[in-house]
Amino acid sequence: MSRITLVDSSLRDGMHSVRHGFTPAEAARVAAGLDAGGVDVIEVAHGDGLGGSSIQYGEAASSDEALIEAVAGSVTNARVAVLLLPGIGTLARLKAARALGASVARVATHCTEADIAQQHISWAREQGMTTVGFLMMSHMVAPAKLAEQAALMESYGAQVVYAVDSAGALVPSTVLERVAALRSALRCEVGFHGHNNLGCGVGNALAAVDAGATWLDGSLRGLGAGAGNAQLEVLAAALERSGHATGARLFALTDVAEEVVAPLLPRPQIIDRAALTLGYAGVYSSFLLHAERAAQKYGVDAREMLVTLGERRMVGGQEDMIVDVAAELAGRRKAVAP
Secondary structure: EEEEEEEEEOHHHHHHHOOOOOOHHHHHHHHHHHHHHHOOOHHHHOOOOOOOOOOOOEEEOOOOOOOOHHOOOOOOOOOOEEOOOOOOOOHHHHHHHHHHHHHHEEEEOOOOOHHHHHHHHHHHHOOOOEEEEEEEOOOHOOOOHHHHHHHHHHHHHOOEEEEOOOOOOOOOOHHHHHHHHHHHOOOOEEOOOOOOOOOHHHHHHHHHHOOOOOOEHHHHHOOOOOOOOOOOHHHHHHHHHOOOOOOOOOOHHHEEEHHHHHHHOOOOOOOOOHHHHHHOOOOOOHHHHHHHHHHHHHHHHHHHHHHHHHHOOOOOOOOOHHHHHHHHHHHHHHHOOO
């Protein structure tokens, strides 16, 4: 069986669960627990990556730099990762993150736009960082097309390329198809990042391993956008039961999940009706809280909004369209009211 590299995203994707509110002190406590639990890589940044703190994406309580410095200073063995979306994050921010102790660069694009990652992937590789390509919303294209985009990222210097289920819309069979396509097309390692909107987070990760993935993402207590990510402590246990080595220490992970992370959550990470609709409609998971706020403001059903956004194939970076759709639906309702 293969050795799986476990990546924890509690302090990046999990930022969506706490409205980007983790403080450096809190991040340091979480990271120290993950380090004690044998996690290989700890990702930290705003939920939408370096530079994401804004009115559009959500203003963070602390800067990326303060969080990275706190996490880097609290770990002994784990590597520190950052996520960058070209157009939101910049090369200058990636340089600053590296100087503060980040050694893994994860560069994310929409699944059809790998070419915009060339500058950032190439620079990170030249600087000796472990370089990861992240193909988001992977459910939106066929496996062969996804593999073509992954090959571009590998050509730029990516040492790992991920199929990313940003909407939580994939199920084990469709994960298997996409990861297998990447595995056949690439020489580098393959990873998988999944969301739990259809309740398939851990199952999808196991399917990804069966298809050849050796890097898997999760988060403590399942933190993350939408219904959250694959729950890291559950994933670690399931991988061990499946015969895969991870280096994780399960009891240490459950301790930090229960004693450190759980008290910080403003609400449980569950699959409620809106989160389920994200996966069903194939909508970017980080749209959830934006959609709920817009639905309340305009008096419309968040589920109807999400389905409409899915039909229009909205992707990350188009958060402004959420309000437009809410206003449009409210206008239709008013027009037909007696």
